[in-house]
Amino acid sequence: MMEKFFYPKSVAVIGASHEERKIGHVVFKNLLEKFKGKVYPINPKTEPILGQKVYPSVLDVEEEIDLAIITVNALIVPKVLEECGKKGIKNVVIISSGFSETGSLEGKKAEEKIKEIAKTYGIRIIGPNTIGIFNSENGLDATFFLEKDVRKPSKGNVSLFSQSGTVGILSLDILTKEAIGIAKLVSYGNAADINESDLIEYFSQDEKTKVIAGFIESVRNGKKFLEVLKKNKKPIVLLKGGKTSFGARATSSHTSSLAGDYKVYSNIFKQFNVIEAETWDDLIDYLKILSIGKKANGKRLAIITNAGGFGVLASDFAYKIGLELPEPSEKLKEELKKYLPFYASVRNPIDITADADVERYKNVLKVVDESKEFDLLLVIILIQTPMLDEKLFEVLNEIKKPFAVCMNGSKADEIRKKIDKSIPIYDSPERAVKALKILTELKS
Amino acid sequence: MMEKFFYPKSVAVIGASHEERKIGHVVFKNLLEKFKGKVYPINPKTEPILGQKVYPSVLDVEEEIDLAIITVNALIVPKVLEECGKKGIKNVVIISSGFSETGSLEGKKAEEKIKEIAKTYGIRIIGPNTIGIFNSENGLDATFFLEKDVRKPSKGNVSLFSQSGTVGILSLDILTKEAIGIAKLVSYGNAADINESDLIEYFSQDEKTKVIAGFIESVRNGKKFLEVLKKNKKPIVLLKGGKTSFGARATSSHTSSLAGDYKVYSNIFKQFNVIEAETWDDLIDYLKILSIGKKANGKRLAIITNAGGFGVLASDFAYKIGLELPEPSEKLKEELKKYLPFYASVRNPIDITADADVERYKNVLKVVDESKEFDLLLVIILIQTPMLDEKLFEVLNEIKKPFAVCMNGSKADEIRKKIDKSIPIYDSPERAVKALKILTELKS
CATH class of the missing domain: 3.40.50.261 (Succinyl-CoA synthetase domains)
Structure with missing residues (x-):
C-alpha cells in the first residue's frame, strides 16, 4: 500500500506550472531532473512546461499513473482528487494547504470532503499541507524546494x-x-x-x-x-x-x-x-x-585526547549522564606508556598531549580499541596543532569499537568537507558524549 | 602592573628560532607581522631570523624591553628569567612547559625556582605552560599558532x-x-x-x-x-x-x-x-x-517565526527554562493581524507562516519591538524559502529590544558569512532561547 508512494513507476504533478515561483513548477522540475521514472505534468492550460507535453487532466494520460502530487489551490483539490480516483491512482500526496490547519470551519469541511473522496475511490493520502516526500534511492524529490535553496x-x-x-x-x-x-x-x-x-x-x-x-x-x-x-x-x-x-x-x-x-x-x-x-x-x-554507529555492549567509555581542557569537559559530562570512565588496568597503562611521553596521562581521559602526531594517535587508539576494558571511545582532536592532518582520519576509520570524534574550528570544518562520512564528528565534547550514550541504550 | 602584558612598547621573544616548526619561531613570526611595536628576537645563535637582527641575550638589547615571551627549554628558563630580571623586564610570559604540570618532582622544583627568581627581581609571570597571550587591539599575538591553523x-x-x-x-x-x-x-x-x-x-x-x-x-x-x-x-x-x-x-x-x-x-x-x-x-x-546584546528588563519573550515546528520547539524550551511567553493583548493582536494573512497565528509564537516575505517580517517585528508587552524577541527564520534573502538582515538590525535569531542550513551559512556581526544567530531554537535567558539574569 505504501510502496507506491516511494517506488512509483510514474508520477503526475497536478498543478504543474511554468511560473518559476509556483510550487507546481518546482515540484515538477525537481522530479523531471532527478526521478528515474515517467513524470506527467497536469494543467488545464496545456502549454509545454520545461519542454514537456502537458495534459489537461490525469484522465488524459493513457499510461498508468502510480502516484499523483497535488499542488493546486485548495478549492480545486476535490475535483482533481476525484479525477485521480477515476484514473485508478491509489497514492496521492496533497501538498496544497488551506485545510484544517487554517483553523477555519471551511478548512475543516474541505478536509472532510477530500477524506470522503479518498474513501470512495480507495485512495491513500499523504497530507494535505505538506512540503512533500523524498526518496534518495530513485530521485523521487517531490518537494517544492530547489537545491539552490x-x-x-x-x-x-x-x-x-x-x-x-x-x-x-x-x-x-x-x-x-x-x-x-x-x-x-x-x-x-x-x-x-x-x-x-x-x-x-x-x-x-x-x-x-x-x-x-x-x-x-x-x-x-x-x-x-x-x-x-x-x-x-x-x-x-x-x-x-x-x-x-x-x-x-x-x-x-x-x-x-x-x-x-x-x-x-x-x-x-x-x-x-x-x-x-x-x-x-x-x-x-x-x-x-x-x-x-553500532550498539555498545556496555557503558565503559575511554576518552583519548590531545586537548586537556576538552578531556576534562568530556569527563565531567560523561559522569553527569551516567557513563563510566574506568581507569585502565596497570597492564593496559604499561602498554599505553610504550607509545607516550612521560608527561602524558594514562588515567582516562588518556591525555596524549598537544604534541601528539598521527602515529601516536594510531598506537594509542589501537591499544584501547583492542582492550576489553572499554565499550566506547571518544577521540578528541585539537586539529589546530601542526602535528596533525587528514591522515589521522585513515586511522580513525580502522577503529572497531563504537566511537565518536570531537573536533572544532576553522581547520576542522575544512577537513570535514574532505573526509569520509563514516566518522561521526561533533563540535563539542558534551554533544559527542551525549551521542555516544545513545549507543548504550539500543536494544538487541 | 598588568598593563604592560597587553600594551608593551617592546617585546623580546626569548628562544626565537629560524626553525619553522619551533614555538620560538611561530611566536616571533606572529609578533613581527602584526604587533604595532618593537620586537626583539633573542637566541645565542645570532643568525638573523626572518631578516631581523638577533640578540644573544636580553642584556644585549640597548633599548628598554617591556615584555618578554620565553619559549626555551624548561632547563634554560631560570637562566633567561634571571637575565630578564637584570634587564629590568617586569612582565614575562613563560610558554615553556616541563614544570609542575608534568606531575614530576623535578617539574615542581623547577617551578619553585622560577617563582623565586621572579620574586627576587619583582617580575610578574603569566605561565608557565601556556599557549601565550593575545590582544586584538595592537596585534600582540604572542601565541604559537599560525593563522593557517x-x-x-x-x-x-x-x-x-x-x-x-x-x-x-x-x-x-x-x-x-x-x-x-x-x-x-x-x-x-x-x-x-x-x-x-x-x-x-x-x-x-x-x-x-x-x-x-x-x-x-x-x-x-x-x-x-x-x-x-x-x-x-x-x-x-x-x-x-x-x-x-x-x-x-x-x-x-x-x-x-x-x-x-x-x-x-x-x-x-x-x-x-x-x-x-x-x-x-x-x-x-x-x-x-x-x-x-543588552540586559533584558523582564522575562516576557515573543517568538516570531515562519517555521511552525521550530516555533513549537522554541516555546517548549522557553517554558522549560523559565521564560514567559505571554499571549499578545487583543489590541496587539489586531495590530498584528493588519500585516498577516488569515491563516497566520498571533498567539505567540507568532507564526507568520512559510510564505512570509521581508516586508511581512519587517511589519510584524516593528509592532512587537514597539510593544510594551514583551522584553525579548526570538526571530526564527526558515531562510530556505524563496521569499527571503539578505535584505531581511537590514530589518533585524533595526530591532531595539534584546533579541536573538535562529536559522540553520546551507543557505543560512552562506548568508552568515556576508552579514553584520551585530546579529546573534543560533543554529537551533533551543540554543537561541537559552542564550536569550542569560540577558534576563544580568545585574544592573
Whole structure:
C-alpha cells in the first residue's frame, strides 16, 4: 500500500506550472531532473512546461499513473482528487494547504470532503499541507524546494517523518550539511489519512531504512502507535513538539491538533525503547551516530585526547549522564606508556598531549580499541596543532569499537568537507558524549 | 602592573628560532607581522631570523624591553628569567612547559625556582605552560599558532582567560568561526604567579573589555577570587572543568591542581552573579549574545517565526527554562493581524507562516519591538524559502529590544558569512532561547 508512494513507476504533478515561483513548477522540475521514472505534468492550460507535453487532466494520460502530487489551490483539490480516483491512482500526496490547519470551519469541511473522496475511490493520502516526500534511492524529490535553496541529502539509511513541513525541509538541509545520508523523508502535514503510525510501520519494514526518526506534535491513533512501536526492531528517535502549554498553543495554531499529555508520551517512549531527542540538536546528533554507529555492549567509555581542557569537559559530562570512565588496568597503562611521553596521562581521559602526531594517535587508539576494558571511545582532536592532518582520519576509520570524534574550528570544518562520512564528528565534547550514550541504550 | 602584558612598547621573544616548526619561531613570526611595536628576537645563535637582527641575550638589547615571551627549554628558563630580571623586564610570559604540570618532582622544583627568581627581581609571570597571550587591539599575538591553523578573531569586547592552553587556542579559533570579536585572551597555564583572580580583576577594569569569560579548573586564592567577583560590574561567564571525580582526575593529570568541590563553586557563582556555562556550547552561545546584546528588563519573550515546528520547539524550551511567553493583548493582536494573512497565528509564537516575505517580517517585528508587552524577541527564520534573502538582515538590525535569531542550513551559512556581526544567530531554537535567558539574569 505504501510502496507506491516511494517506488512509483510514474508520477503526475497536478498543478504543474511554468511560473518559476509556483510550487507546481518546482515540484515538477525537481522530479523531471532527478526521478528515474515517467513524470506527467497536469494543467488545464496545456502549454509545454520545461519542454514537456502537458495534459489537461490525469484522465488524459493513457499510461498508468502510480502516484499523483497535488499542488493546486485548495478549492480545486476535490475535483482533481476525484479525477485521480477515476484514473485508478491509489497514492496521492496533497501538498496544497488551506485545510484544517487554517483553523477555519471551511478548512475543516474541505478536509472532510477530500477524506470522503479518498474513501470512495480507495485512495491513500499523504497530507494535505505538506512540503512533500523524498526518496534518495530513485530521485523521487517531490518537494517544492530547489537545491539552490535547500541542499538535498545523499543516499543513506535514515528515514524521517515530520508533521511540520518546515521541520521536514530543515531536516533535508541540515542533515545534508551534517553529512548524514537519508533513505526517505515524508512531511505528512494534517495527516488526513496516513499518520505517524503508518509511517513508523512502513519504515520498520523498509529494507533501506536502518534508523527511523520523527518529529511529532500529536498522535492520531494511540492504539496503533503502541502496536507499531512494539513491533519495530529498529532504532527510532522521536522529537516531540508541544510538550508544554506554550508549545501546545503553537501546535494547535499551526496543525489544528491538540498536543497530548507529555508525560504519557514520555512513558510510552521509555516503555518501547524510543530514543527521545530533547532538542533539535539532539535529533541531529543522535541520527548522526545511529546512522554510522553500532550498539555498545556496555557503558565503559575511554576518552583519548590531545586537548586537556576538552578531556576534562568530556569527563565531567560523561559522569553527569551516567557513563563510566574506568581507569585502565596497570597492564593496559604499561602498554599505553610504550607509545607516550612521560608527561602524558594514562588515567582516562588518556591525555596524549598537544604534541601528539598521527602515529601516536594510531598506537594509542589501537591499544584501547583492542582492550576489553572499554565499550566506547571518544577521540578528541585539537586539529589546530601542526602535528596533525587528514591522515589521522585513515586511522580513525580502522577503529572497531563504537566511537565518536570531537573536533572544532576553522581547520576542522575544512577537513570535514574532505573526509569520509563514516566518522561521526561533533563540535563539542558534551554533544559527542551525549551521542555516544545513545549507543548504550539500543536494544538487541 | 598588568598593563604592560597587553600594551608593551617592546617585546623580546626569548628562544626565537629560524626553525619553522619551533614555538620560538611561530611566536616571533606572529609578533613581527602584526604587533604595532618593537620586537626583539633573542637566541645565542645570532643568525638573523626572518631578516631581523638577533640578540644573544636580553642584556644585549640597548633599548628598554617591556615584555618578554620565553619559549626555551624548561632547563634554560631560570637562566633567561634571571637575565630578564637584570634587564629590568617586569612582565614575562613563560610558554615553556616541563614544570609542575608534568606531575614530576623535578617539574615542581623547577617551578619553585622560577617563582623565586621572579620574586627576587619583582617580575610578574603569566605561565608557565601556556599557549601565550593575545590582544586584538595592537596585534600582540604572542601565541604559537599560525593563522593557517588557527584563525585569529577580530577586535571585539570579550576578554577570555583559560587555565587550559588547548581551550585557549580553541577559543580563538571557534570565536572567530562564530564571528565573536575578542579584546584580549590569556592562557595562564600553571599560574605560578598570575592566576584567574588577577585576570578577572584586570579585565573588570579594562575599558576594552565588556564581557569577561573564563575556563577554570581550580581557584588558587579563594579569598581574592571572592573579592574580585564582588567588585566586578561586568557580565562574567565561567566554565568550570573538573566538576566531578572523573573531570578532576583529568585536571590533576594535566595541570597539577586538584579540582575543588563543585558545589562550593556553584554557590559562589550564584552569589556573585557569575553566569555559569554548563557546557562548551553554552560558553560560546552566551558570549555571542553578551558581546552584542543588552540586559533584558523582564522575562516576557515573543517568538516570531515562519517555521511552525521550530516555533513549537522554541516555546517548549522557553517554558522549560523559565521564560514567559505571554499571549499578545487583543489590541496587539489586531495590530498584528493588519500585516498577516488569515491563516497566520498571533498567539505567540507568532507564526507568520512559510510564505512570509521581508516586508511581512519587517511589519510584524516593528509592532512587537514597539510593544510594551514583551522584553525579548526570538526571530526564527526558515531562510530556505524563496521569499527571503539578505535584505531581511537590514530589518533585524533595526530591532531595539534584546533579541536573538535562529536559522540553520546551507543557505543560512552562506548568508552568515556576508552579514553584520551585530546579529546573534543560533543554529537551533533551543540554543537561541537559552542564550536569550542569560540577558534576563544580568545585574544592573
